Amino acid sequence: MSSFVKNAWYVAAWSREIGRHLTARTILGENLVFWRRQDGTPAVLVDRCPHKLAPLSIGTLVGDDLQCGYHGMTFSGSGQCVRIPGQAAIPPSACAQSFPLVERYGAVWIWMGDPALADAQHIVAVRHYGEPGWALVDGQYLHFDCNYLNITDNLVDPAHTTYVHKNTIGNAAAEDVSVKVEQGDNQVLAYRWVNDSEPVPLVKAMGNFTGPVDRWQYYYLHLPSVSCVDFGSIATGREHSEQEMDAGLRSFSYNFLTPETETTTHYFWLHLRNYHADSAEASTQVARLMTDTFLEDAAILALVQREQERTGVREFVRLGIDNAPARIRRLIARRQEAEQAATATSPAASQTAVA
Ligand code: FES
Ligand SMILES: [Fe+2]
Structure with missing residues (x-):
C-alpha cells in the first residue's frame, strides 16, 4: 500500500x-x-x-x-x-x-x-520569512534514499542529535534529557530544553557566549511532511520566554519533504537565523553546516531503509523517544484512510485515450 x-x-x-x-x-x-x-x-x-x-x-x-x-x-x-x-x-x-x-x-x-x-491557505507559514533582522538561506536541496516517513521520524527525534550530529549540532550534555511531546490536529511537536551546558559546536562558532547556555530544540512536524526546527541558545539564567529566545541566538530550519518514490525523497530546505544576519560568510557557513548535518541523517537513514527492505520490518522494539514519530505515523495513516474512503465513493477516473 x-x-x-x-x-x-x-x-x-x-x-x-x-x-x-x-x-x-x-x-x-x-x-x-x-x-x-x-x-x-x-x-x-x-x-x-x-x-x-x-x-x-x-x-x-x-x-x-x-x-x-x-x-x-x-x-x-x-x-x-x-x-x-x-x-x-x-x-x-x-x-x-x-x-x-x-x-x-x-x-x-x-x-x-x-x-x-x-x-x-493550507501551505505552511514560514516564521520570520522576509522580516528584517532575519537572514535567509534557501534554495537548498538534498536527495534521500529512504521513505519520507523515516525522515519525519528523524525530524521529531531530538535524541539522535547526540549521536548522529556530535560534530555539528549535538553534544553529550543532552544524552539523558527527556523529550516532551504535544499533538494537534495537523502537527506534532517534540521539544526539550538542555540547561546549563556547554554550547554545541554550531553555537560556539556563531555566538559569543562566555559561559554555559540553556539550549532549546522545538521540533514541529506539520502533516504530512513539513518540518520546522526552532533551535537556539540563551545564557543560562535567562527566562525561557519568546522574547528572550528572540534576543538569544535563534534559528528556524524548515525542511520540506516531498516523496519521490516509496524509497526515495526530495529534501528541500531553507533556514532563517537572527545572528550575523548581514553576513554572507555566515550564510555560507550555515549552509555548509546544515548540509553536513542533513547528510549525516541521509547516510544513516539510507542504511535504515536498506535493512527495513531486507527484513520487511520497520522496528523490533519501540522506545520512549518514538512517541512523536509514532503519533505522526498514526495521524498519517488516518489521513490515508480518509483519502481512500473518499476515492472509493467518487466516480472512477476516466482513462485518457486518443481515438
Ligand atoms: S506519443 Fe505523443 S503524439 Fe504520439
Ligand atoms: Fe538529524
Missing part, C-alpha cells in the same frame, strides 16, 4: 529550477514535467503523452504549450490538447493530467490530491 498523502501541498521545485525549458521530476511516484509559460506562471503535466505514452519531457515548448516529441500532439498547461498534426478534430479525451501549482517562499508547490480541496 502507498504511504503517500495526496491531499497536501508539497514543494515540487525551487522557483529558479522552473523556466522556459522542460524539467522532469517524479513526485508521489508520478512522473511529471514542469515549465513556465511566457507570462512566468508555472505549469505541470503528467510526463506521459496520452497517445503512445511517450514522455512529454522529451518534447518541445511551443509558446505556452508543450509539443510531444513523438507525433507532435500539443498540450496547454491545463492539459487540454490544442493541436493534433494531420487531424482537425480533437477528441475530448485527448488531454494530459495537470495539477494545481502555487509559488510561495521561492518555491513551486504542487497539490496532487483532489483539486477541489487545493486551498493555498
Whole structure:
C-alpha cells in the first residue's frame, strides 16, 4: 500500500529550477514535467503523452504549450490538447493530467490530491520569512534514499542529535534529557530544553557566549511532511520566554519533504537565523553546516531503509523517544484512510485515450 498523502501541498521545485525549458521530476511516484509559460506562471503535466505514452519531457515548448516529441500532439498547461498534426478534430479525451501549482517562499508547490480541496491557505507559514533582522538561506536541496516517513521520524527525534550530529549540532550534555511531546490536529511537536551546558559546536562558532547556555530544540512536524526546527541558545539564567529566545541566538530550519518514490525523497530546505544576519560568510557557513548535518541523517537513514527492505520490518522494539514519530505515523495513516474512503465513493477516473 502507498504511504503517500495526496491531499497536501508539497514543494515540487525551487522557483529558479522552473523556466522556459522542460524539467522532469517524479513526485508521489508520478512522473511529471514542469515549465513556465511566457507570462512566468508555472505549469505541470503528467510526463506521459496520452497517445503512445511517450514522455512529454522529451518534447518541445511551443509558446505556452508543450509539443510531444513523438507525433507532435500539443498540450496547454491545463492539459487540454490544442493541436493534433494531420487531424482537425480533437477528441475530448485527448488531454494530459495537470495539477494545481502555487509559488510561495521561492518555491513551486504542487497539490496532487483532489483539486477541489487545493486551498493555498493550507501551505505552511514560514516564521520570520522576509522580516528584517532575519537572514535567509534557501534554495537548498538534498536527495534521500529512504521513505519520507523515516525522515519525519528523524525530524521529531531530538535524541539522535547526540549521536548522529556530535560534530555539528549535538553534544553529550543532552544524552539523558527527556523529550516532551504535544499533538494537534495537523502537527506534532517534540521539544526539550538542555540547561546549563556547554554550547554545541554550531553555537560556539556563531555566538559569543562566555559561559554555559540553556539550549532549546522545538521540533514541529506539520502533516504530512513539513518540518520546522526552532533551535537556539540563551545564557543560562535567562527566562525561557519568546522574547528572550528572540534576543538569544535563534534559528528556524524548515525542511520540506516531498516523496519521490516509496524509497526515495526530495529534501528541500531553507533556514532563517537572527545572528550575523548581514553576513554572507555566515550564510555560507550555515549552509555548509546544515548540509553536513542533513547528510549525516541521509547516510544513516539510507542504511535504515536498506535493512527495513531486507527484513520487511520497520522496528523490533519501540522506545520512549518514538512517541512523536509514532503519533505522526498514526495521524498519517488516518489521513490515508480518509483519502481512500473518499476515492472509493467518487466516480472512477476516466482513462485518457486518443481515438
Ligand atoms: S506519443 Fe505523443 S503524439 Fe504520439
Ligand atoms: Fe538529524
